Amino acid sequence: MQDKNYKFELKQPLMVPIGPIKYKLVEEYTYYWEDEQGVINRITVPEGIETDGATVPRVVWTLSGIRPDGLIRAAALVHDWIYVNDGNPPDGSHTTWTGTKEEFFEFYYPNREIKSLTDNYGSKWVDDNRAWSHRQADKLFAQMMTEAGMKDFRVKIAYVSVRLLGWWV
Template sequence: MLIDIHQSDAQGNVYTLRQDLYVDGLTVPAGFSSDGASVPRFFWRLVFPPGDQKALRAAFVHDWLYRTHPDGWSREAADMLFLKLLISDWMPKYRAVLAWLGVRLFGGAAWKAGRQK
């Protein structure tokens, strides 16, 4: 699924929504920025590089959930929605599962940092 974004830094590493993004009863507001998916360069060939269109919707929603911690959302639920969106946006399942494993294994610090803001 294509979403309306603007690349907002010279390296193309920050993406900003130009309009609200509606997913599963959530609204990620226009103006929200994301790095697209924090996949280390070493893993790009295995998973996907930041900015991959098949991952952007999932990345925006996941980043927003991690930063805002809306009522009723746990880290586990945010990560499961990330996986669901990757698969529904035509990411090959093995890559989606690898990305999900990455956020499950290494996303704890980002989740805690979001809560402190």
């Protein structure tokens, strides 16, 4: 039997500016990934959340090319969501898939935006009530930036910045 090459697609969130460095999430945003144990995870950020994007001082924009609203915005949104909730996103926000990987990629994932799938496959998602450590949130941030296509040196700059200063902001 041939092993299939399953792949997640990172989509950028739909956000609108509501101030000089403030954005509002226009529609619910969901990110999917497989963790080190092979478990498929999903984190959902609700519509209406306000964020400053990536907290990047203006001088760093020029030096690094990292802007708060560029390719980094999905990673920054999810990272902010975890931070704002002190590492404990509300019930239903972080869930794990209990079905098979084949079932997920062959039926659920390609059709994930169809409402009726919630009825058929909603029970396959269970709350993951574990608290996020700083390191876990920061690693997910780096993973999402890489998936978004950011250059390695920019990912490293942003990652080191949140490791050193992220929870103080």
